[in-house]
Amino acid sequence: MTPTLRRRVFLAAAVVAAALLLWGLTGLPPFGVYEGPYGDVLNQVAVAERKATNVVASVTFDYRGVDTLGEEFILFAAVIGVAILLRARRDEREEPPDEDAADRRAPGTSNAVRVLGLALVGPVVLFGVYVVTHGHLTPGGGFQGGVVLATGALLVYLSGEYVTLRRVSPEVLLDSAESVGAAGYVLVGLLGVAAGATFLANVLPLGQPGALLSAGTIPLINLAVGLEVAGGFILLLSEFLEQTLVIRRPGEVT
């Protein structure tokens, strides 16, 4: 199929799809008018029931906890998938990291980037830890904080070299962070079973809303997810960097 023909077929289909979408969307309640009962019910009862002031966190890690466990393992599987897809192929060999490899045409890092990057590593990591640990109180949580923590590693790479990134985040540390995080979620879920309730039941003392130690299992799950997401995203980052820095194709000058 030629590109022109494909574009025409798509445009014809898009007109039909747009009409269907319009038909469906005009049937929704007008924007700004909320009709469903669940959100209102949760906003009324969730803080009293779970003592977490962030109701989104109560939904994610408690009421919908099993779904989020699945979501965490989607991430886990995807990181493993990327690691497998990007492993050295039979005709490739791995060499020590080389920032000046022949196939790498990246411009040199300026001193401004190095200084600013280094200065930001500390605040970014602190902010990431804050977002993970306060997920049940304020906007944030393990997923968001974990990604912030991973950007700390990206800053190390930007302001140093790949070997510096490897030194501050050795692969065994990342692998264990990812696995301990994934397993931690399941273990917190089993706490509920051990206490005679259901899997992922919030069986720990709930405390007072607004306190750092409150909301039972929710902050624990946030910690597990934060570990997993930070480890997983730094692994993803290293896998892609290795493609130009470590893996050499056959016949390539190094």
Add this chain to the structure above:
Amino acid sequence: MRLLPYLVAAWLLLVGLYGIVTSRNLVHAITCLSVAQSSTYILLLSVGFERGGTAPIFLDVPVGTRAVDPVVGALTLTDIVVGATVSALLLALAVQAHKHHGTLDPERFRSEQD
């Protein structure tokens, strides 16, 4: 105004799909997929929005304050995480496709297999 956010969602979906269909570069196609997927964030958050509602976080405001639906907020979070993992996997496939074919243009994949 009562339809605008829904129309934005529909537009993002269609314009993202158009990008995928006409793409001549896999990285561009993967970015277009992210654009198409971001329409679901807009749609989810729009159906849960209540005029005058605040974020469903009751640390500084008392329970009972009008707030938006927390369920769609949680669903959007899941959506974003799944979107990120799909992009990561597809980008890894694009790296390997480039090694195999020496190009990221899907139009030029077929001819090089012969």
